[in-house]
Amino acid sequence: MIRHAFASAGARKIALHSSFLDDEKLPEPERVAVLHEIFHRNIRIKQLERLANFMAPIMGGYLPPNVLIYGPSGTGKSVTSLHFLSSLAHICEMQGIAFRYCYVDLTTPRSCFGAFNELAIALDGSVRRYRKGIALEQMQEMIVAALMNATGFLCILIDEADNVTTDADIFLTFLAKTFPKRIPVRVFYVFLTNRLEWEKNLDPRIVSVLKKQDMIFEPYDALDLLEILRLRVEKALDVSRVDEGAIRKIAAYASRETGDARKAVELLSKAVKVAEERSGRLTEEEVDIAEHSIEVDKTEELIRSLALQQRLALQGCYAGLGKHRNRISTGTAFEYYRQVCEAASVRPLTQRRFSDMVSFMDLYGLICARVMSKGRYGKTRELSSSLPVKVIEGLVSNTPIA
Ligand SMILES: Nc1ncnc2c1ncn2[C@@H]1O[C@H](COP(=O)(O)OP(=O)(O)O)[C@@H](O)[C@H]1O
Ligand SMILES: [Mg+2]
Known part of the structure; x- marks a missing residue:
């Protein structure tokens, strides 16, 4: 019985590389590797080009400007920045330029202390959590100390920078003013945010010290989503078992809502699961079932939160x-x-x-x-x-x- 169940599940298998379906759950280094395969460069080519122009000074030994990237959720801000910075690091390495970047993940809201904690972890690469109860100043000292012997350039990518819930000004003042002065490495920032009004709530003095360049990621349209999905299907799935119509339908569903690529990818991976449980073929019908079950999950969550x-x-x-x-x-x-x-x-x-x-x-x-x-x-x-x-x-x- 077990053998039979195993064999028939194997026969219905559609996902060949499931990590390609859901890149967001992977730790940062693995995610970058996966993105190398499934990130659709052409769709964000304009933004990549601008980033390249901003960062080009590094090659001549000059400090690039800070960058602030706006855009609704699921427009590829995180993946584009990560992909870009990892490519930049690669090129710098080949040219013998000392450059590294680190990724500070504020996608879950953090207090000011929590944000410093994430920064410290991102910088010294350890998974060790800093103890609660130590003072903010001490925390800042540790962060500075971690970089005392570093040289060259350092880019700090702060994902969802608006997510610092308490004393955001202290965190940003440290980044903008204190930090660059105290460490020998030359530091610049890329901030990502979903909220257009974020900057307006900041202390204007911080904003002026940052001297940043702004960039916008517009929502994807149905064709963009279709391209993203196609590439992913090619890399992750057994193409012979996937109907083109199903992919179109997913793109249409996701673009009808908000043009959120995250939702499109989520729907794809759900539909694949449904198809693997049923016929072993991904058709429009499976997409409908998956769409419906995502809807049910969301409503149930909403009801639980009442x-x-x-x-x-x-x-x-x-x-x-x-x-x-x-x-x-x-x-x-x-x-x-x-x-x-x-x-x-x-x-x-x-x-x-x-x-x-x-x-x-x-x-x-x-x-x-x-x-x-x-x-x-x-x-x-x-x-x-x-x-x-x-x-x-x-x-x-x-x-x-x-
Ligand atoms: N250009 C793209 N190519 C491939 N996948 C993409 C692209 N843009 C977004 N995605 C998918 O959508 C998900 C959400 O993108 P992300 O960059 O995290 O959005 P956000 O703008 O909210 O940071 C990613 O995990 C990725 O799977
Ligand atoms: Mg993001």
Whole structure:
């Protein structure tokens, strides 16, 4: 049985190199190696060219400017910068120029201390975490000390630089003013951010010291995404088992939303998993199934993040909808909400507050609320379902009332 299961799973295998499908989970050095294969240079050629122009002074022994890169998420800011800097390091090595770069990952929000911590780890290449409880100044000293004997050029790539949650100014002042003066190596920065307004919230003195150049990454369109996906399919998958139509469909889905390449890649790898479980062929049908299941996952996550009263209200609404052929008034929903609260031993909010919560859920697409006129009896809102059936089943089965 085991052999048979193994053999038939093998026969349906589509992903030949699964690390190429999801580069973001890899540690930085491996990611750079993988990107060498799957990064689509032509689509970001304009940005690469500008980066090359900015950084060219290194070749003559001059310090390049600092660069600030803007762009919505999934437009390839991280991958383009990483790929560029690793190529630059390679060329410098061949030319005998002392250059290195380090990658400071702030993609998860960090306090000022946490940001220094990431910087320290990126610089001395260790995985050792600095102890909590040491002072910021001490931390800064350690960072300076780590570079006391370094020479040549150092580029620090700060990914999602806007993600320093406390005292961002202290972190940036250190980078802009203190750091370059205290170390013998000549340092410059590449900042990446999703937020256009980030710079405006900074201390203008820091901004002026940084003397930076700005660059924008615009969202990908459907054709760009198609090219990115094609390259990846070629490298990562068994091409004979992939329909061109499926790839087009993924590109269309992702570009219809926000042109986010991350979403396109996520959908591709999900669709591959679906296909491997089913027929062993990636067609449009698998893409649809994957799209739907990503949708379900996201909605479930949203529901999990609701506050207690909001979740009870949602459960009340769907308990009512199940009993009234999928259409109820807010008043009826409120009755169900009260029952749910009672069963959960929670005091219900007033109808007015409940009504506010319904508006909130409507806003987030968790329910559909339509205003209906009742003639001279005024107006009411009619609620109907807007969630995938699977999500509703999960929601209602957790509802304490029968
Ligand atoms: N030009 C590209 N070629 C290949 N893959 C890309 C390209 N741009 C983005 N991607 C994919 O999209 C994902 C997100 O890109 P990333 O650079 O991390 O976006 P962000 O702009 O949010 O930093 C990457 O992990 C990569 O898989
Ligand atoms: Mg990024």
